[in-house]
């Protein structure tokens with residue numbers, strides 16, 4: 020574990036992340052000319068995260084809330100080191116384990132068991148350390164014989180159970196969880212929530228992206244709200260949820276007013 024006196028676990032400094040997407044899969048000369056004639060650009064830019072800065076201390080569980088497309092997953096991908104920021108700087112002090120990167124890293128042609136080994140190696144564990152944890156990972160995921168089957172035969176719920184189980188058993192200093200990806204059935208959700216609470220009491224640092232305000236209230240002691248890539252607010256979960264809810268009500272009202280015209 021990191022020494023808590025060394026400063027924050029994560030420092031996000033003026034981070035912006037822009038996606039550049041081409042319009043067509045295979046741009047043709049003709050379509051390029053047509054677009055040029057219309058004065059359009061071939062590349063569309065999406066500013067998914069804009070000038071976001073915040074620090075997170077060791078032992079904090081921070082909820083990230085905001086509407087669809089607000090930039091939450093994009094920010095998490097950057098924290099996980101999968102997506103470099105377009106500008107700004109992210110410092111991460113400690114070993115990061117993430118549901119998203121492990122999920123992405125799974126190879127569907129390989130069995131659950133083989134993927135646990137690969138995921139563990141990717142997270143920097145030795146083969147011996149992975150072997151020691153394997154039983155606990157398999158037991159937590161409750162997949163039984165499916166551990167020996169290729170992951171392409173898994174339902175999406177089974178897939179996320181294994182991803183969650185691997186992520187939480189990697190002994191991370193910093194755990195990144197996107198609740199949308201950790202979706203299992205009701206009983207697994209409860210088990211996942213209990214496991215997250217246990218990690219929090221062991222003073223791990225955790226980021227939780229969630230649309231469920233109750234999860235953020237239950238699990239987090241800190242929160243940020245993103246909207247259109249911008250940091251709208253940082254505060255306690257209660258404060259941030261109150262402002263976010265107010266904002267949603269106002270937007271819903273103005274949408275209704277516009278519809279009235």
Ligand SMILES: Nc1ncnc2c1ncn2[C@@H]1O[C@H](COP(=O)(O)OP(=O)(O)OP(=O)(O)O)[C@@H](O)[C@H]1O
Nearest residue numbers: 038040065067085086087088089090091092093094
């Ligand atoms: N790979 C990509 N290429 C281009 N644009 C992208 C890509 N991924 C996300 N975006 C865009 O970036 C913006 C932020 O998306 P992001 O997935 O980070 O939002 P989010 O807050 O996680 O949303 P949700 O709550 O729906 O999961 C959106 O406008 C989205 O269309």
